[in-house]
Amino acid sequence: METAQLAEQTITLPAARGGCPFAPPPAYEEAHLEGPLTRVQLWDGTPLWLVTGHAETRAVLLDNRFSADARVPGFPFLSPGRKQLLTKAQPSFLRLDDPEHSRLRRMLTGDFIVKRAEAQRPQLQRIVDEALDRMIASGSPADLVQEFALPVPSRVICLLLGVPYEDHEFFERHTTTLVDLQTPPEGIRSAQRELTAYLTELAQHKRRHPDDSLLSRLVARGELNEAECAAMGMVLLVAGHETTANMISFGTLALLRHPAQAARLRAEPALLKGAVEELLRYLSVVHFGLPRAALEDVEVGGTQIRAGEGVLCMLSAANRDEAVFADAGRLDLTRDARRHVAFGFGVHQCIGQPLARAEMQIALGTLLRRLPDLRLAVPYEELTYRTDKAVYGVRALPVAW
Numbered sequence: 001m002e003t004a005q006l007a008e009q010t011i012t013l014p015a016a017r018g019g020c021p022f023a024p025p026p027a028y029e030e031a032h033l034e035g036p037l038t039r040v041q042l043w044d045g046t047p048l049w050l051v052t053g054h055a056e057t058r059a060v061l062l063d064n065r066f067s068a069d070a071r072v073p074g075f076p077f078l079s080p081g082r083k084q085l086l087t088k089a090q091p092s093f094l095r096l097d098d099p100e101h102s103r104l105r106r107m108l109t110g111d112f113i114v115k116r117a118e119a120q121r122p123q124l125q126r127i128v129d130e131a132l133d134r135m136i137a138s139g140s141p142a143d144l145v146q147e148f149a150l151p152v153p154s155r156v157i158c159l160l161l162g163v164p165y166e167d168h169e170f171f172e173r174h175t176t177t178l179v180d181l182q183t184p185p186e187g188i189r190s191a192q193r194e195l196t197a198y199l200t201e202l203a204q205h206k207r208r209h210p211d212d213s214l215l216s217r218l219v220a221r222g223e224l225n226e227a228e229c230a231a232m233g234m235v236l237l238v239a240g241h242e243t244t245a246n247m248i249s250f251g252t253l254a255l256l257r258h259p260a261q262a263a264r265l266r267a268e269p270a271l272l273k274g275a276v277e278e279l280l281r282y283l284s285v286v287h288f289g290l291p292r293a294a295l296e297d298v299e300v301g302g303t304q305i306r307a308g309e310g311v312l313c314m315l316s317a318a319n320r321d322e323a324v325f326a327d328a329g330r331l332d333l334t335r336d337a338r339r340h341v342a343f344g345f346g347v348h349q350c351i352g353q354p355l356a357r358a359e360m361q362i363a364l365g366t367l368l369r370r371l372p373d374l375r376l377a378v379p380y381e382e383l384t385y386r387t388d389k390a391v392y393g394v395r396a397l398p399v400a401w
Contacts (some may be wrong), residue, residue: 002194007153011040013312014051014181014387021385021394022254022283023329024316028052028244032317036301042314048076048310049303050289052060056194056301056325056343060313061301061345068348070095074293074351076310082390084185085178087193092235094348101347104232107221108351111214117354124358127155128366136370136401144397149249150241152363157240157353158307160211161233162206171195175238179390181288184195198228236352243285244356244384246393248363251279253383253394254331255364261333266368276335276360281340282331284316287392290344313340371401 015025023029028050031038036053049345051057060066069075070086077083093104110116142148142232154172158165177183177191199215203226206216206389214236217230241328255262265275289312296307305311317339343350349354367374376383383394 004314011038011344013040013208015040019389022257022331024284024314024320025092028314028317029320032265032321032351035303037303037305042310043079046076046266048312049305051300051311051313052095052321053301053316054321057313057315057318057341058345059300060292060311061290061341063298064347065295065298066311067097067295068095068101068290068292069097070291072093072293072295074308075311076291076293076312077302078288078291078390079181080088080185082181083184083187084188094235098347105148105347105351106265107218108214108232108236109139109225109300111217112259112351114356117358120271120355121358122360123159124156125366127159128152128362132366132370141398141400144252144399145245146247146396148367149363149397150245150357151254152248153244153359156244157237158359160214160240161236161356162211163202163237165241167198168194171237171308172241175242176389178238179242179389182388195234196227196230199233200226203229203233210327212290239350240355242352242354242391244359246285246391247280247283247356247360249397250283250285250393251360251364252274252278252367252374252378252399253397254283255368256374257380258331258397261331265333266316266372269365269369271315272365273334273357274336274365276329277340278333278335278337278358279360279364280334280342281319281337282327283392284319284340284342285392286342286344286390288312289316290313290348306348313341328382336378372401374401376400 011027011031015027018026030054031050036056038050039047040050041047051060075344089120093101099247131148131151135142154168158168174191174195190206203215203219206219210220212215215229218224218232265271286315292311294305294307298305319342322328343353377400386393386395
């Protein structure tokens with residue numbers, strides 16, 4: 001069991017990116033060379049354990065002795081704004097432990113099972129085609145982020161939740177505020193208040209005028225009040241489009257940078273499902289990891305973690321663990337990448353992953369098929385990235401065809 005040696009190694013979070021925008025920060029990779037757990041410190045000097053090993057990440061996320069509740073002692077916050085966001089009065093089910101977490105999550109399960117996602121494919125294809133039609137009609141070049149990657153998941157989550165799409169600019173602006181690590185606490189509070197008020201009013205409207213939307217069904221169950229329904233809706237609204245939008249645009253960039261693999265994928269559409277899993281592994285847009293706090297002393301990977309100590313499972317590093325993924329720094333669309341942890345692991349893993357997979361498969365497959373000459377409209381070196389956001393990706397992706 002190692003403790004003293006690891007405790008001497010410190011890096012500050014979030015670590016700076018290196019030369020390759022697709023790779024995790026070099027500091028995480030260097031830390032992993034010393035072992036799967038490293039002692040690091042946060043913005044306020046608080047120490048915590050950075051978990052970079054694949055097996056150790058899965059072990060932590062599967063162990064109920066590590067809490068996802070931001071109110072427990074030792075829970076790590078990556079910024080003052082994140083602390084405000086995660087300790088709000090009405091926490092989402094993502095920030096609760098069992099049994100309360102499972103009770104609330106079960107209310108959503110039926111809407112996100114694989115069978116339902118597969119049944120939605122014709123509808124998803126229409127949304128993708130319509131977005132691409134509009135982008136093509138506007139003419140080349142275009143920003144793929146604003147014209148395609150963002151509208152597709154925004155329309156999907158609006159349709160699922162029953163949120164009017166004409167309000168998309170309102171919620172996109174506020175969700176961007178919520179995932180920005182630089183947003184001060186007062187900015188977080190303001191965005192929370194406005195989104196909560198909006199979703200509470202919408203829940204009240206659904207109670208009076210029920211429909212087939214997820215939010216309407218939550219209200220009709222009678223187990224949650226409007227504020228609780230609003231909290232549930234907020235986490236789905238934020239997570240439902242931020243991650244998928246960035247994976248679509250960032251995944252497109254990765255394909256443009258690997259034209260031979262993109263050409264093979266275009267020629268062999270049957271590879272698409274596996275290719276999306278490899279892109280999820282290779283890019284890992286939830287790049288600041290998943291925070292947990294130890295409820296009791298736990299040994300992980302030969303290291304003793306004490307009760308009340310924070311842990312950050314670095315998904316991007318775990319997905320580059322050579323012990324699981326040989327030549328992990330290479331994008332290989334034929335690789336069996338199904339053991340990746342891009343959606344987390346254990347009871348808290350992303351509930352919307354079947355829908356996210358379907359959206360990515362359809363969006364990327366359609367782009368490859370309909371725009372065979374798609375290319376960057378600016379030099380690759382001029383692109384900038386969302387290093388200050390909880391969800392990583394490219395800020396804009398000017399493309400031509």
